Amino acid sequence: MKHRSHISSCLKCKSLEGMYEGTTRRIQSVVDGRFCTLNEKLRELRKWQELRDEALDALYAHKEVHSREEAFREDKLRAA
Numbered sequence: 001m002k003h004r005s006h007i008s009s010c011l012k013c014k015s016l017e018g019m020y021e022g023t024t025r026r027i028q029s030v031v032d033g034r035f036c037t038l039n040e041k042l043r044e045l046r047k048w049q050e051l052r053d054e055a056l057d058a059l060y061a062h063k064e065v066h067s068r069e070e071a072f073r074e075d076k077l078r079a080a
């Protein structure tokens with residue numbers, strides 16, 4: 001049986017990955033950006049870091065669903 005190169009991805013994976021990438025781009029633009037005060041910069045940075053962490057959590061949680069599905073399919077194949 002051929003090896004599993006990667007866990008299958010779907011439209012939801014794509015959208016969650018897109019959200020995560022969007023937040024990392026925002027973080028980079030905050031890091032590179034000019035702000036009136038350091039506090040303002042740090043506040044923006046924390047805001048986007050939180051959103052990035054949430055996006056990443058959602059992505060991992062969603063990928064778990066796929067790995068359970070794969071395990072289930074493999075059990076069925078072995079049983080057949």
Ligand SMILES: [Zn+2]
Pocket residue numbers: 008009010011012013014062066
């Ligand atoms: Zn998916």
